Amino acid sequence: MEREGASRQVFLGLGLLLLGALSVRLVFLSEMASNPFFTHPLVDADTYHEMARNLAAGKTVYDGPFFQPPGYPLFLGLIYLIFGPSIAAARLIQAILGVANVLLTWILGRRLFGIRVAFGAGTVMALYGTMIFYESELLAPVLIVFLNLLLLVAVLRFVEAPTALRALLCGLLLGASAVTMSIVLAFAPVAAIYAAVRLRREGRWPVRSRLLLWGVGFAIGIAAVIAPVTIRNMKNGEAVLISYNSGVNFYIGTGRDYREKVAIRPGHRWIALVNEPNKAGQGGPGRSSAYFWKKGLGIIRNDPAGYLRLLETKLFLIANGNEIMRNQEIYPFRRYSPVLAALLWKHGIAFPYGILLPLSVLGLAIAIRRRKAGAGLLGLFAASHVAVLMLFFITARYRLNLIPFLAIFAAYGVGAVVEIVRARSRRSLAISAAALVGLGVLSNWDVGPMPEMFNADAYFRLGMIHLKEGRAEAKNDLRNALLAQPDFPEAKTALAVAYDLEGDRDTAMRFLDEVLRDHPDHSDALLNKGYLLEAQGDRSAAVGFYRKALAADPDNQPARESIESPVRGLWPGWNPDQGGSERKSQGTP
Numbered sequence: 001m002e003r004e005g006a007s008r009q010v011f012l013g014l015g016l017l018l019l020g021a022l023s024v025r026l027v028f029l030s031e032m033a034s035n036p037f038f039t040h041p042l043v044d045a046d047t048y049h050e051m052a053r054n055l056a057a058g059k060t061v062y063d064g065p066f067f068q069p070p071g072y073p074l075f076l077g078l079i080y081l082i083f084g085p086s087i088a089a090a091r092l093i094q095a096i097l098g099v100a101n102v103l104l105t106w107i108l109g110r111r112l113f114g115i116r117v118a119f120g121a122g123t124v125m126a127l128y129g130t131m132i133f134y135e136s137e138l139l140a141p142v143l144i145v146f147l148n149l150l151l152l153v154a155v156l157r158f159v160e161a162p163t164a165l166r167a168l169l170c171g172l173l174l175g176a177s178a179v180t181m182s183i184v185l186a187f188a189p190v191a192a193i194y195a196a197v198r199l200r201r202e203g204r205w206p207v208r209s210r211l212l213l214w215g216v217g218f219a220i221g222i223a224a225v226i227a228p229v230t231i232r233n234m235k236n237g238e239a240v241l242i243s244y245n246s247g248v249n250f251y252i253g254t255g256r257d258y259r260e261k262v263a264i265r266p267g268h269r270w271i272a273l274v275n276e277p278n279k280a281g282q283g284g285p286g287r288s289s290a291y292f293w294k295k296g297l298g299i300i301r302n303d304p305a306g307y308l309r310l311l312e313t314k315l316f317l318i319a320n321g322n323e324i325m326r327n328q329e330i331y332p333f334r335r336y337s338p339v340l341a342a343l344l345w346k347h348g349i350a351f352p353y354g355i356l357l358p359l360s361v362l363g364l365a366i367a368i369r370r371r372k373a374g375a376g377l378l379g380l381f382a383a384s385h386v387a388v389l390m391l392f393f394i395t396a397r398y399r400l401n402l403i404p405f406l407a408i409f410a411a412y413g414v415g416a417v418v419e420i421v422r423a424r425s426r427r428s429l430a431i432s433a434a435a436l437v438g439l440g441v442l443s444n445w446d447v448g449p450m451p452e453m454f455n456a457d458a459y460f461r462l463g464m465i466h467l468k469e470g471r472a473e474a475k476n477d478l479r480n481a482l483l484a485q486p487d488f489p490e491a492k493t494a495l496a497v498a499y500d501l502e503g504d505r506d507t508a509m510r511f512l513d514e515v516l517r518d519h520p521d522h523s524d525a526l527l528n529k530g531y532l533l534e535a536q537g538d539r540s541a542a543v544g545f546y547r548k549a550l551a552a553d554p555d556n557q558p559a560r561e562s563i564e565s566p567v568r569g570l571w572p573g574w575n576p577d578q579g580g581s582e583r584k585s586q587g588t589p
Helices: 003-032 042-057 071-083 086-113 115-126 129-135 139-160 164-178 182-201 208-235 246-252 257-261 267-272 285-302 304-319 333-336 338-344 355-368 374-389 396-423 425-445 456-468 474-485 489-501 506-519 522-535 539-552 558-564
Strands: 344-346 350-353
Touching: 003 086, 003 129, 003 333, 003 338, 003 355, 042 071, 071 086, 071 139, 086 129, 086 374, 086 396, 115 396, 129 304, 129 338, 129 396, 139 164, 139 182, 139 350, 139 374, 139 396, 164 208, 182 208, 208 257, 246 257, 246 285, 246 489, 267 522, 285 304, 304 374, 304 425, 333 338, 350 355, 355 374, 355 396, 355 425, 374 396, 396 425, 456 474, 456 489, 474 489, 474 506, 489 506, 489 522, 506 522, 522 539, 522 558, 539 558
Parallel strands: none
Antiparallel strands: 344 350
């Protein structure tokens, strides 16, 4: 009877935890509905949204091999197929998936460290501000975290009672995670070696035929998910395993100009970067990726000491509590959501990561020292993820994959420290306190203030949306983009469009001339100056600018069409999708 009562209490506690996690997310979504980006996804989110809409409508998703892993767009496309292309429905379903991640973290914590750690880790996941924010975005982290948690549970179950079916399931889950974020593939050999070591250490080493059967099952599971993606890529031009953005992301993540390259946003500079292989005669997805890998490796070869210092910087960024943006700043959203304001902040301490990481590292160290079964698997997953991530670049959303495992170790670390205090072990307490202080200083060193304004790219994208909708606030959005980044040629070009639509062609021409003075090969500014000249009746001069635009960007289809036939009527408008600025968003590694 006591066990039944205890079990009832556990399930009641778990129910309250999950209900609380869902309630927080629903309140957060209702608060965020008032922010200007809620119905207007930006950059990668917009790319995924359009791919999912096409999938749901049975249209072509993407010409050529996938540039980004397709797992998340397929997931989003399934939502749109069932519920229609509703961004609100997608956000709600992802919030529910976030609650599932709380449950899986609880299950993993209980299996490894017991009920107290399960509830501690589950509470962290239920209230983790950065996780809650990205669960509401049309981005992959919530799905990646879900698949990785399922994968770790499956691997632990396999190690406890190995069967071919469980090996196959592990492979299927790893393959599904890999087609959502390719760098997870690095965990495949790690998981296999971990399982083999555990089985041998515990005296459960199987006969060779059975071991081979398990290995084949694991490999078949991975291949069963990845092979259709590879075959689809082959049918669309080239044998790319999953996606081909690894090369450019690796190049961005190397060199002394790392921060400058990471700051490149879709637009003139991004087009110039992704067109480099074409100009070097290395066109095509596979050759393009290989070009950037070779270029990045060349940088490392020429400056190995500089690369080691860069790896040290990246390791610091992984450990540091500041939530590094990708596409848009997260901190300004606090003004729309009291929930987010309470769960994500920087005031000397960068909450929550600046507290979570020190506790989790201490918990991991104590778990390893105490030889806790299964702790090594979580640590190895985190280590393999960090190792591969450091080849590319560090941002808040790519770091989210670590949070469930950090939450488990942090909860265990808190419990271990409580035990040390109760045992009055001064030496252990002193060591733990010193470790926490040192790690706390590292995680909260130079975290900087919380940005109050959104980044320039976010304002620009919002301005473009409002411009296409004919809304007056478009100009104000674009001016905010220029306040955040004065040298922003795309924003100036869009302002030229806005002024021309109002009939102020002199101001429009002034903005275009300013762009071309600083960026003479800016394809869209050249194209739009041609449009403006043609509207003024100078077809000959206009064609000259169309030709320059096409020379600067050979994929600029509007420039090619404008050379062939006159443009008539008012300014046709500037569309980044047509001009090429969005052809390849930066995407998940």
